[in-house]
Every structure is written in C-alpha cells, then in structure tokens.
Amino acid sequence: MELPEGLDPARAWLAAFVGGIVLTVVGAIAFPRQVYDGFLWRYFWGPVDADAHGATCAVRSGGMTERLYTRSACAAAEGVTATPGYTTTSTVSYALILVFMLVGVLLLLRKLDVQMSHRFYVALFPYMLFGGALRVVEDVNATFVRENVGMLIPFPSVALIISPFIYFTMFGFTLAALVGTIYLARRDVLEAFEPALATVGAAALAVTVGALLYVSATSSIVGFYPAVAIIVLVGATLVASAFWWGSQRYAPYINEGTGRMGTLVVWGHSVDGIANVLSLDWNEELGLPVAYGSKHVINDAVVRITGSVQPEWLSEAIGTAWPFMLIKIGAAIAVVWVFDRQIFEESPRYAYLLLIAILAVGLGPGTRDMLRATLGI
Structure with a gap:
C-alpha cells in the first residue's frame, strides 16, 4: 500500500504513533474497567507489577491492586488477575509494536541520512550487552524482595527495567545516544559518530556491571x-x-x-x-x-x-x-x-x-x- 503523493512517511509514522497513544489514553479514561483493567493492566502492567514484587499474581478489583503469593490464593481471587510473564495477547501486541518501532527507526535513519556500515554495527554491540546486564539489576532487585530486605530500586521505577518495558527503555537510551552523537559529529565536535556511540554504550555497560559486582561484594544474598x-x-x-x-x-x-x-x-x-x-x-x-x-x-x-x-x-x-x-x-x-x-x-x-x-x-x-x-x- 502506497502513501498518498506528497505525504512524508516519517510524518505519517509520527502521526500514527501520537494517535495511538492518544486513543489508548482516552479509552482508558472513558472505559477504565474494560480498557485499563481488562486489557492494559491485565496483559501489560499487571504482569510487571507481580514480577516486581515477587508475587505469584496481582489482582485488580475496585480500582485497587493486591499482590498474592500462593497459587491457591490466586485461584480464589475475585477480579482481574495477572501473573508474571507473557500471554498470547501480550506477545502478539509486543511483536506488532516492535515491527512498528523498527519501521520508525528505519525512517529516522533515512531522515538523518545515516550511512550503515560495519562500524555502525559494531558500535551498537555494547548496547546489547548493556541491555542484558540491566535486566540482571532487576533480578537482583527481585532477589532482595524474596529475601524480605526491601528493594534496590523502588516500584514503579523498577518497571523500566522489567521485561518488556526494558526494551522501550533500551530503545530510548540507544536512540538518544545515536541522535546525540550524530548531532555532535555533524557540528564537527566529533570526527565520526560511531566511536562515540560505542563509548556511551560501553560506559553504560561498565557502570551496570560495576554496580552488580559491588552488590555481590557487599551483600550475602548475591x-x-x-x-x-x-x-x-x-x-x-x-x-x-x-x-x-x-x-x-x-x-x-x-x-x-x-x-x-x-x-x-x-x-x-x-x-x-x-x-x-x-x-x-x-x-x-x-x-x-x-x-x-x-x-x-x-x-x-x-x-x-x-x-x-x-x-x-x-x-x-x-x-x-x-x-x-x-x-x-x-x-x-x-x-x-x-x-x-x-x-x-x-x-x-x-x-x-x-x-x-x-x-x-x-x-x-x-x-x-x-x-x-x-x-x-
């Protein structure tokens, strides 16, 4: 399907992105039980809530959320129930969002006239390691919760590094680093953006791994x-x-x-x-x-x-x-x-x-x- 003549694909993508967010927010406000509790919370936020608190499930009823820690309690609960992990609905939704965001990235790279090369590929390598390491920070957080010693990162902030929201966090961080280094390179502050892009990712990885090793050295739990x-x-x-x-x-x-x-x-x-x-x-x-x-x-x-x-x-x-x-x-x-x-x-x-x-x-x-x-x- 071709876009109407004269319509900028990047603007069309941005309009679809903003329109989707507005439609979702309006639907959640107008129909909170059906849209928010029954869909957004049940398939997206509820599983993250349960995961962050080390709960077997989270239950939404009367505008309140309760975390339960046994299967029997979850089975007997009344209300909308969510368990940690993915469902068919959430998996399909995330796949569609991923494809949509990849199209956006492709349009952005085209707009910025970024020349793809081996150097660009290697520059993104540290970010993949960083994403995996950042997810382990949440695993440590969950371990602290299970041992009843509190949270390293409080809820709901920790949701940013829980799957699947961590993918959006990493996407935003990587995109900001990419746009920032390209901007500096085109202002002749940098000779090329790829080395700086790799440096930002490597620094983020080093800080994260360093934090994990520090917790390991100072805590008997890890x-x-x-x-x-x-x-x-x-x-x-x-x-x-x-x-x-x-x-x-x-x-x-x-x-x-x-x-x-x-x-x-x-x-x-x-x-x-x-x-x-x-x-x-x-x-x-x-x-x-x-x-x-x-x-x-x-x-x-x-x-x-x-x-x-x-x-x-x-x-x-x-x-x-x-x-x-x-x-x-x-x-x-x-x-x-x-x-x-x-x-x-x-x-x-x-x-x-x-x-x-x-x-x-x-x-x-x-x-x-x-x-x-x-x-x-």
Whole structure:
C-alpha cells in the first residue's frame, strides 16, 4: 500500500504513533474497567507489577491492586488477575509494536541520512550487552524482595527495567545516544559518530556491571561464581573462531555478505546457548545455589524432548539442554548464510537493522543468563 503523493512517511509514522497513544489514553479514561483493567493492566502492567514484587499474581478489583503469593490464593481471587510473564495477547501486541518501532527507526535513519556500515554495527554491540546486564539489576532487585530486605530500586521505577518495558527503555537510551552523537559529529565536535556511540554504550555497560559486582561484594544474598562467565565467554569465542576459520577455509560463500559481522552473530547466540546449558544442567557442579528452569517455549520443548528420547544414564552424564545450544549455533550460522551480498546491496539499512535485531535476540538474553548464574541469583 502506497502513501498518498506528497505525504512524508516519517510524518505519517509520527502521526500514527501520537494517535495511538492518544486513543489508548482516552479509552482508558472513558472505559477504565474494560480498557485499563481488562486489557492494559491485565496483559501489560499487571504482569510487571507481580514480577516486581515477587508475587505469584496481582489482582485488580475496585480500582485497587493486591499482590498474592500462593497459587491457591490466586485461584480464589475475585477480579482481574495477572501473573508474571507473557500471554498470547501480550506477545502478539509486543511483536506488532516492535515491527512498528523498527519501521520508525528505519525512517529516522533515512531522515538523518545515516550511512550503515560495519562500524555502525559494531558500535551498537555494547548496547546489547548493556541491555542484558540491566535486566540482571532487576533480578537482583527481585532477589532482595524474596529475601524480605526491601528493594534496590523502588516500584514503579523498577518497571523500566522489567521485561518488556526494558526494551522501550533500551530503545530510548540507544536512540538518544545515536541522535546525540550524530548531532555532535555533524557540528564537527566529533570526527565520526560511531566511536562515540560505542563509548556511551560501553560506559553504560561498565557502570551496570560495576554496580552488580559491588552488590555481590557487599551483600550475602548475591554471590559470585566467575567460572560461569569464564566458561561462557571462552566457549563462545572458541565456537565463533572455529566457525570463522572453517567457513573461510571450506565455505567462504557463507560470510560473503556479512563478513566478520557474521562471526559476532554466531558469538552472541553461542553465549545464549552455552549459558543455558550451564544454568540448566551444570548448576550443581558449578556450586550455584539456584536451580534454574526453562522459561522460553522452544528451550523448554527441547529439554523435554531430549529427556524423553535420550537414555537416562546419558541425561545424567551430559544433561538435556545441550541440543538447544546446537540449535542456537546452527540457526545463527544459517542466518549468516542467508544474509548474502545482494541483500546488503539492495536494502542496506533494512539488512543492517535486521542483523542487529537478530544479534540482540541472542546476546541480550544470553548476557542476562550468564550474569544471573555468575551472581548465583
């Protein structure tokens, strides 16, 4: 569908964005029970509220919110009930919002005439690590709540770093850094915006990891198990190095489009896969005080299927999460293969944005899983 002649796509996107917010606010005010309680709170804010307070569920009734901490209490509660996590409605809604926001980013990059390059791709790499680390701050916060020692970050401020709102927080932070560094570069304050953009992300990452290590050193609730991070990072680096060497030697066409950027994709998804294996199957051997479980549908299915078809003695020896790691690595290599030179030549902005999103999907959760296990929370 083409826009009417003379209509600026960026202005049309902005009008749709503002119109959507206005429509939602008006609907919530005019029909609070149906729009706010029954939809916005139930599927979006309620799950975050319950998650932030370490509750089994949150219940909305008569304009008031109550947090409950047992399944039986949640089952007997009267009112609109929300539990931590995603539902089909919220997942579909977030997917649509993500696509809409990616279109907005694409239009903004076009408006700013940002030249997509390997340097731009690498400059955004620290932000993916930062997003995962920031999510662990909320995990520490939730651990403090469970131990009845208060909150590091009070509610509702902590909601900004709880999934899915953390994605909007990271989007806003990254966008501000991008626009700010481009502005300075075009005023000749900076020679190029990419190094400054990377520096901002690296600084945010360093501050966040530093804060986590400080809490670990000063609190008996949060531990420190560096072997986890060492195994994950070294393992992912070995996998990515082996991929680059093997592909360059025997199948260079795989990296024809992405070049060394493809190695980063494989590295990021290897971090996610290895961190999952260590957390699910090797937590006792690593001395971790927490038993982790699969939260994502694919991961959970892989673990269940492997456990049902693999001999019990083998499951006891190597665990049941290892196929997930192979799937992650294989999928990453397949994606790199798909991104051939033609894709980058025909639509470079779209190709780079999509590749960045693919890396973030693996590296963000992987960083979180790795740091959680490293801190034993």
